[in-house]
Amino acid sequence: MPRQRVVMLADCQSFYASVEKAEHPEYKDLPLVVAGDPERRSGIILAACPIAKKFGVTTAERLGDSLSKCPDLVIVKPRMKLYIDTSMRITQIYESFTDLVEPYSIDEQFLDVTGSLHLYGPPEKLAELIQARIQAETGINTRFGIAENKILAKTACDNYAKKNESGLYTLTKDSLEETLWTLPVGKMFMVGNRMTAHFNAMGLTTIGHIARTPLDKLKAMMRRKFGKNSDINAELYWRIASGIDDSPVTPGTHQVAPTTVGHMMTLPRDYGTLADIKVVLLELVELVCQRCRSKGYMGHVVSVGCMGADYDRPSGFNRQMKMEDPTNITNQVYRAAVTLLQRHWDGLPVRKVGVSLSQFSSDDGYQLSLFDLHREKSIALERTTDAIKQKYGDASIMRAVSITPSGQAQDRSAKIGGHYK
Amino acid sequence: MRKKLEGNGLWESSRMMLPEHKAAIIDNNEALKRRARTVLDEQEWEAVSRSVAESLQLRLPITLRMFHPLEELTIIGIVDRVDSMRGRFMIDGEWFEVKNIEGVTTSD
Numbered sequence: 038m039p040r041q042r043v044v045m046l047a048d049c050q051s052f053y054a055s056v057e058k059a060e061h062p063e064y065k066d067l068p069l070v071v072a073g074d075p076e077r078r079s080g081i082i083l084a085a086c087p088i089a090k091k092f093g094v095t096t097a098e099r100l101g102d103s104l105s106k107c108p109d110l111v112i113v114k115p116r117m118k119l120y121i122d123t124s125m126r127i128t129q130i131y132e133s134f135t136d137l138v139e140p141y142s143i144d145e146q147f148l149d150v151t152g153s154l155h156l157y158g159p160p161e162k163l164a165e166l167i168q169a170r171i172q173a174e175t176g177i178n179t180r181f182g183i184a185e186n187k188i189l190a191k192t193a194c195d196n197y198a199k200k201n202e203s204g205l206y207t208l209t210k211d212s213l214e215e216t217l218w219t220l221p222v223g224k225m226f227m228v229g230n231r232m233t234a235h236f237n238a239m240g241l242t243t244i245g246h247i248a249r250t251p252l253d254k255l256k257a258m259m260r261r262k263f264g265k266n267s268d269i270n271a272e273l274y275w276r277i278a279s280g281i282d283d284s285p286v287t288p289g290t291h292q293v294a295p296t297t298v299g300h301m302m303t304l305p306r307d308y309g310t311l312a313d314i315k316v317v318l319l320e321l322v323e324l325v326c327q328r329c330r331s332k333g334y335m336g337h338v339v340s341v342g343c344m345g346a347d348y349d350r351p352s353g354f355n356r357q358m359k360m361e362d363p364t365n366i367t368n369q370v371y372r373a374a375v376t377l378l379q380r381h382w383d384g385l386p387v388r389k390v391g392v393s394l395s396q397f398s399s400d401d402g403y404q405l406s407l408f409d410l411h412r413e414k415s416i417a418l419e420r421t422t423d424a425i426k427q428k429y430g431d432a433s434i435m436r437a438v439s440i441t442p443s444g445q446a447q448d449r450s451a452k453i454g455g456h457y458k
Numbered sequence: 459m460r461k462k463l464e465g466n467g468l469w470e471s472s473r474m475m476l477p478e479h480k481a482a483i484i485d486n487n488e489a490l491k492r493r494a495r496t497v498l499d500e501q502e503w504e505a506v507s508r509s510v511a512e513s514l515q516l517r518l519p520i521t522l523r524m525f526h527p528l529e530e531l532t533i534i535g536i537v538d539r540v541d542s543m544r545g546r547f548m549i550d551g552e553w554f555e556v557k558n559i560e561g562v563t564t565s566d
Contacts (some may be wrong), residue, residue, distance in 0.1 A: 121479045122560060127488060140483060142474045227472065284466045291480045292487065452470055454476045 043160050043183065044286060045148045046190040047131065047167070048199065049124075050178040052144035053084035056123050057113045059176030068092055070109040073098050076236070080441055081114055083456065117453035120395045124177060130170055134163065137286045149286035164205050180204035188226065188282035192217060196224055210280055217280070218245030226277050235262065247278035276372055299393025300324045302445065303455065307346035307386035311379070313443040314343070314387055317350075318378060320439060320446040321372050321392040324325055329394060334405065335363035336394030339370055341377040344389035352380075354381040361400045365416050370394065488528075495525050497559045508510060509562045523561040524554065535546040 042385040049055065051069040057062055070082050072310070082103055085094045092107035104110055124143045131138045134157075137149035137150050150163055157163040164181040181204065182194025193208035208216065225244050225361035239258055241247050247255065252275050259267040276282060292331050300321045308314050318341070329336060345352030360373045374392055403412075425434045431450035439446040451458055461467040502525065506522075513520040514537040524531045534550040545556045 117476070117478070121476065121482055123478065125482060128483075139469075140475070140479070141469060142481055143476060147469075161517045269462060273468070277465070282468065284468055287466045289472060289487075290466055291483050445532070 040151065041185050042149060042151045042192045043154060044185065044187050045150060045160070045164060046141070046182040046194040047090045047148060047164075048182075048186070048194050049085050049127065049144040049171075050199075051084050051090075051181060052124075052177070053115060053120055054086040054113075055177045056120055056216075057116075058086060058174075060119070061113075064111050066095070067111050068107050068109065069113060070094060070100075070103060071115050072103075073115060076340075085200060085301070097167075097230075100291045103138070109170060115372065115456040116458065117456050118458040121453070123177070127175060127177070127179075128170060130174060131167065131291050133310075134167055137288055138288055139286045139288055147190065147286045152230065161207060162310075163240055165203075168204065169178030178204065181206070183207040183278075185210060186280070186282040187284055187286065188277055191226055192277075192280070195226070196220060210282075213248070213280055214245070216277075218243060218248055222247065224372070225274070227273070233361075239261075244278050247274055249282075254447050266365045270444050282321055294332075296397070297393045297395040298325050298328050298332075299391060300335070301342070301389065302449065304387070305391050305444070306429075307388050308390075308443065309386040313381070314378065314382070314390065314442040315375060316438045316441060317390050317445050318374055318392065319367075319402045319436065320444065320449070321390060322371045322374055323367050324437070324449075325394050325448070326365050326370055326419075327364040327426070329397075330423055331398050331427075333395040334367045334394075334402045336360075336370070337363040337396035337398070338394070340393050340395070341374050341392040343378070343382060343387045345383075346388040347388040352383055353387065354383075355391075356381050357395075359396075364403070365394075366412070367399055368415060388443070479544055492527050493525075498560070502561070506559055506562045510537050510540065516542060521550075521563045522554075523563075525558040525560050 054069055056134040057068060057071055062113060068087070068091075069086045070089050071084045072082050073080050080100045082094060082096050082098050082100065084104070085096060089103070089107060089425035092110075094103040094106055100112070109450065110374065124140070128138055128140055128146060131146060131148050135148055135150045135153045139151075141147055148167075150157075151159065154160065154163065157166060163181060168179050168181065171177055179338055180194055180198040180201070182190040182192065182198045183205065184190040184193050184207065189208045189210070193206045197208065198204055199247060201413070221233075222236045222241060222242055223230075225247070228236070236242070236247070241250065250258070252272060255275050256268050256271040259271040263270070267297045302321065308317070326395065338357050340355065340357030342355035343353045356377050358373060358377055360369065364370060370392075421433050432447050435444075435446050438444055462471050487510050512518055517536050519534060519536050520530055521534045524533060532547055533554065537549055538549055538551070539548040541547065541553075546553045547556060548554075
């Protein structure tokens with residue numbers, strides 16, 4: 038039998054806020070939040086420091102709500118580039134303890150330390166050591182869920198380590214009965230509000246209920262509720278509840294070729310005319326194609342999505358179509374995207390637009406077209422503009438429509454994930 | 459769908475990664491693979507030049523370890539020509555730069 042693994046999930050406490058506090062020692066004892074720009078509808082709390090959380094400030098609420106709870110709040114604009122760099126520095130610290138490190142999000146990473154324990158002693162000791170080092174080098178507090186596999190490590194971190202004084206918690210499989218299984222289903226990984234309601238309606242109110250239901254019975258129950266395609270989800274939930282997970286900690290997991298390349302953006306105001314939407318559509322197509330060109334892909338299928346502005350009456354569409362030939366030329370993809378938009382847009386104001394390209398093939402050979410005689414020319418032009426952007430930044434050269442009021446390219450080029458770099 | 463239950467599927471389907479973060483990780487891994495040039499000392503250079511000369515004059519096959527930024531590169535063959543003016547030599551009809559040599563083993 039193979040030796041039991043020791044997997045940790047390390048989570049950074051209030052990551053963005055902690056990074057800002059480390060950068061601004063003067064705010065150390067003040068309530069601090071990182072929040073987006075209210076003018077551009079990204080004005081929500083991205084992260085709140087523990088002091089701010091004591092005032093009742095929570096992540097994802099509106100800035101105004103937080104200010105009414107805590108008028109002395111220090112508000113900092115996000116600096117996404119800095120957070121990414123800090124996250125990578127933390128990865129490097131983890132990598133000095135084990136080579137098996139898998140970033141799961143910007144502030145959570147899996148570590149498989151099975152092979153390092155003979156150097157450091159028991160897992161808790163090692164976790165303390167890593168914790169101290171991260172604290173000393175970056176000023177960030179980390180919490181560790183420790184277990185024999187990834188799902189238990191994640192569960193241990195979310196439900197116990199984050200609430201512990203020490204920030205450490207070891208969850209063993211034989212203690213599940215008294216620990217995890219007593220928690221309500223809503224606390225389970227991958228179970229959100231909707232699923233909680235569904236499980237409650239099925240009479241499954243604790244995680245233990247799911248784990249103790251025989252898999253076949255759970256499958257039958259879910260099939261009755263969600264139709265015949267729910268076997269896999271049933272098995273997934275059952276495994277999560279039972280703490281069964283053989284997935285390896287995979288450092289190279291991000292190295293795979295993508296199957297789709299897409300960009301999406303929430304608009305600063307609702308766009309109501311076709312002309313307005315077409316401008317952002319072109320800008321998004323340009324970004325998507327630029328990324329495809331840099332990777333040497335051509336996409337065959339374009340998909341366009343729009344979300345209506347009215348939350349109470351959801352509208353919008355997400356449709357795709359196959360182009361005649363694979364391509365990564367902006368104008369060709371744009372033409373197809375506009376066709377989709379014209380065909381499916383219902384005329385209601387739009388708050389979110391997205392474009393993606395999929396079914397890739399390599400761009401070292403392409404189908405000659407009888408009708409498109411400018412292809413070589415467009416390729417040469419785009420190669421040049423891409424090179425300029427690469428060297429001087431995305432805002433260095435852009436299409437004329439981007440300086441019209443509906444253009445967003447200029448603003449977007451200064452952002453990562455919708456927030457300032 | 460089935461993928462969620464296999465390999466690393468559960469985590470790959472649920473993670474939240476910024477594309478910029480992902481790109482930075484990939485770039486970083488590439489950079490780690492990049493190797494630095496080995497500097498040869500005089501004795502090593504002497505061994506290299508002797509072997510190259512021997513191979514050229516006696517038609518003996520040699521194995522040269524060459525510098526490559528990303529890969530492990532060795533060339534095996536008989537030296538056909540040496541162009542000392544331009545600092546290059548030819549093995550099997552292909553030119554290589556002398557300055558990229560990192561080591562030599564002769565097969566007797």
